[in-house]
Amino acid sequence: GQNIDQPTEMTATEGAIVQINCTYQTSGFNGLFWYQQHAGEAPTFLSYNVLDGLEEKGRFSSFLSRSKGYSYLLLKELQMKDSASYLCAVRDNNYGQNFVFGPGTRLSVLP
Amino acid sequence: KAGVTQTPRYLIKTRGQQVTLSCSPISGHRSVSWYQQTPGQGLQFLFEYFSETQRNKGNFPGRFSGRQFSNSRSEMNVSTLELGDSALYLCASSLADATTDTQYFGPGTRLTVL
Numbered sequence: 001g002q003n004i005d006q007p008t009e010m011t012a013t014e015g016a017i018v019q020i021n022c023t024y025q026t027s028g029f030n031g032l033f034w035y036q037q038h039a040g041e042a043p044t045f046l047s048y049n050v051l052d053g054l055e056e057k058g059r060f061s062s063f064l065s066r067s068k069g070y071s072y073l074l075l076k077e078l079q080m081k082d083s084a085s086y087l088c089a090v091r092d093n094n095y096g097q098n099f100v101f102g103p104g105t106r107l108s109v110l111p
Numbered sequence: 112k113a114g115v116t117q118t119p120r121y122l123i124k125t126r127g128q129q130v131t132l133s134c135s136p137i138s139g140h141r142s143v144s145w146y147q148q149t150p151g152q153g154l155q156f157l158f159e160y161f162s163e164t165q166r167n168k169g170n171f172p173g174r175f176s177g178r179q180f181s182n183s184r185s186e187m188n189v190s191t192l193e194l195g196d197s198a199l200y201l202c203a204s205s206l207a208d209a210t211t212d213t214q215y216f217g218p219g220t221r222l223t224v225l
Contacts, residue, residue, distance in 0.1 A: 033213070035216075041218065042115075042201060042216040042217055042218045042219055043154070043201070043216045044216070045213055045214070045215060048213060087153075087154065089154075099144075099146075099154075099156060099214065100156070101146075101153055101154035101155070102153070103153045104153060104154075
């Protein structure tokens with residue numbers, strides 16, 4: 001089956017760097033996505049990795065290691081508005097499903 | 112370009128009733144997927160429609176159904192509502208293939224079943 005794990009909660013200070021990890025187990029891997037979701041709002045797309053390595057997009061970077069079933073989202077120069085849930089999602093072609101989402105990591109940025 | 116829109120945004124129903132939710136995808140997007148989000152289960156995939164056909168389906172009972180119209184708008188129906196159906200229902204659209212394209216989410220419909 002599929003299994004995606006993320007830490008439930010994390011806390012960091014404004015201006016700092018935080019790394020949110022995601023581990024997954026799936027046999028039909030076809031890409032890993034990170035979404036940001038503020039409370040009461042819809043998830044918004046942050047990044048997409050399908051090959052190993054680091055993808056950088058402004059203050060956000062995402063890394064993927066397919067052999068280890070591991071990804072992380074790196075947020076630099078944290079701002080208060082970065083307080084949100086971060087969802088890791090794997091696209092799995094073997095189960096007729098589009099995305100399998102992890103439980104999400106709730107990040108709190110403190111002043 | 113307008114984003115994904117969902118109506119209604121909030122809905123209160125009682126057990127046993129049925130409900131229909133609507134989703135209008137981003138212009139040009141032909142794939143629409145539906146998800147249920149609850150605090151306990153997180154985001155779970157319901158089904159995906161493409162060209163008016165259900166292409167993929169998650170592990171939900173038959174009380175959950177949907178359809179897509181020729182203009183790509185989609186509706187989701189839940190019959191014989193149960194308390195456990197209280198959730199945020201999100202729809203997401205993508206250009207052509209939800210398995211290869213990025214999905215963009217709508218604001219969701221928050222359903223409360225009393």
